[in-house]
Amino acid sequence: MGNNGTFLHKYLNNQSDAAPLAVFRILFGLLMLISLIRFAANGWIEKLYLEPTFFFSYYGFEWVKPIGDFTYLIFIICGISAIMISIGYKYRLAAFVFFLSFTYIELMDKTTYLNHYYFISIVSFLMIFLPAHAYYSVDAYKYDQLRAQRVPTWAIDAVKLLLFIVYFYAGLAKLNSDWLFHAMPLKLWLPSNYALPILGDLLQKEWVHYFFSWSGALYDLTIPFLLLARKTRLFAFSLVVIFHVLTRVLFPIGMFPYIMIACTLIFFEASFHHKILRIISRLVKVSKNHFDNALDYRFPNSLLKKVSLGIVGLFFVIQLVFPFRHALYPGELFWTEEGYRFSWRVMLMEKAGYANFKIQDSDTGGQFYVDNSEFLTRFQEKQMATQPDFILEFAHHLKDHYKQLGIRKPKIYVESYVALNGRRSSPYINPEVDLTTINKSFKHKTWILPFDDSIKGL
């Protein structure tokens, strides 16, 4: 116990070269800026946040909505803070503003949820508490008392640990019978890439689907260890590049592969990052020597240090435990999706669905069906049809809508079908349940019909 205590104490006071963290900060900010510009240039702000008339909310965040044309302003604020992170100008404030604005964007509509966006949100949260601006930043350039070539080792390790969790948990999630023994959903996804040169024909072969499934799982599970060990690091990084470039080629996955490739650079030794910084120095004509003062970073006050350590510690406890919350729910996770999000289940299943809502007037007994496209975009409709919490939220929206139209007490039923990983579609939500009688909650949703097959695994 005492030994552990001194070990922890010693570890927390360890200092390492700050260059990896500085390079991480620069690349992260830059890639965020590019991602935001790409998002806007694709017209997605308008398509995803301005055109829809209804937005799906996360539990407790119903108040977070797009704010009309001012939504652009949120993206601009987010972009500016990304630049500030990259150059390290008013860094902590910038990280805080970036975290808030980016997370606000993600909370506006649950439809657009991606693990990648969640990753960005929590990385930026973490960055608020890391002294990534102590070295090679505008802040460090200006303030002598801040400038430090060495930062606490734990600050660099925190980023590594988060990456470790993302990869390893994604690998654990792949250890299921659909992925390993049926090569699903890759068997559905890969053949449609027939038009690729060379690969196109290979992707039609069944053994290739299995090969991709198994090597994908193996990659996720081992890559964090291979990156940690000095001997295998170079090999591991080339795997990272191959893996992510391949996912970029095969799937519409946007900026994420590049972000992950950039993030994993943090595993390399400081000398490598100094090389990168020398190149940057030449490009932007900044003297790198100005920062090389061999000093240790000191928190401005001990309170900030304690608070930072406390929050980062708590953050990791949550990150380690939260992805396993699905164990608290009965039923097949892929079917009910109770505890599915925020758990690094990345490109893990293929689900398609169809939901047909029936409105019944309790007073007259009359009934009719809803044309979903009257309320939802195709993208929203698609996401809604396979996820129970979306279905419930939409049903409640329909209740409010038809009450306004004068139906005093509408009952709402849904006839829905979902196909999971290439199985035949089967009924999804209990069509006898009046969804207006169900409240939103994190309790098990008994109104989901049971999955008529089994998927073994984690």
Add this chain to the structure above:
Amino acid sequence: MKKSYIFFLVFILTLIGYSCTDDGPSGPDSSDFDRQAILVNWADNIIIPAFSSFSEKTSELHTAAERFADEPTLANLEGLRENWETAYISFQQVSMFDTGIAIQIRYRDNLNIYPTDPDEIHDNIEEGSSNLELPALNDSQGFPALDYLLYGLAESDAAILKYYTQGDHAAAYRTYLTDLTARIDFLTNEIIDYWQEDYRDDFVQNSGNGANASVDMMVNDYIFYYEKALRAGKVGIPAGVFSGNSLSTHAEAYYRGDLSNRLLLAALDAAQNFFNGKHFNSDETGESLNSYLEYLNTIKNGADLSSLINDQFDSARNEIQTLDDNLAHQVESDNSKMLLAYDELQLNVVYMKVDMLQALNINVDYVDADGD
């Protein structure tokens, strides 16, 4: 030494990555299944022949309308009605191909929005010089407006003829009739020209995957047509599925009456033939959604989806064949049979939109957003 090796590696791999990422021209044909052959079959054996055939009908329709306008006799009225009927049935074979320029000129909206608006039609005629290109006037033109002008103006043929022969607006009524047939013919020719010029090759060459690839777009348009225009428009809406009370006046060809069932069957046949890649006006079949699903099925040993979908088309047809020739009458006399037909049509929405799209790995949305 070691470090420069990393840079070199990253550089090469990123280069490879970039060279492959964007949707370039299609690679060599797949050894097992040639997806481009589906596009060739669709374009050359189904879509273009169907439009060509339809354009002959629209041209004859316009000629008949002009003949009637010159000489508004009962015989010419009947001739015009015959041409209208032939063309309307023929239209069911092209209505689903609302892709490319057709979507830009809102082809289906211009030709077949119903119920038509009689008041607007009378206003257009009596005010003269109405701009039919305005989307607001979609419901006072096309086949449904002709339906009203040829059958719905009055109870008897003699009374209908009076509109074209007597009164201040007789000439305007005749002109409006030919304006409508001219517009149908003009828009149809625009689409034919478009397909025959460059679009056919663009369509066939765009054989990759992704939201903007031809197969993905066509399948999305096809399902959209089946769900909205066929299932909902022809059956669901008149049967009151979306409103709670039946709306017999919303049946297709309401004023003519006894044509609506035949239009529905023609549309259903066309939809099933497209699914099976059946050549236009022939029993030959080519590569299609059906054969593609069969091919994919051999990979995944899944459910035999293509026969499931074909069986469902058949049972929908059987149900529809028991309905009255006049679907408005069917709604009024026994709507439950109409609802049964709707349910049969509905099942194929699930099979196509859920199972088929999953099997083909096609997204139902046009937003080319990032995946996870």
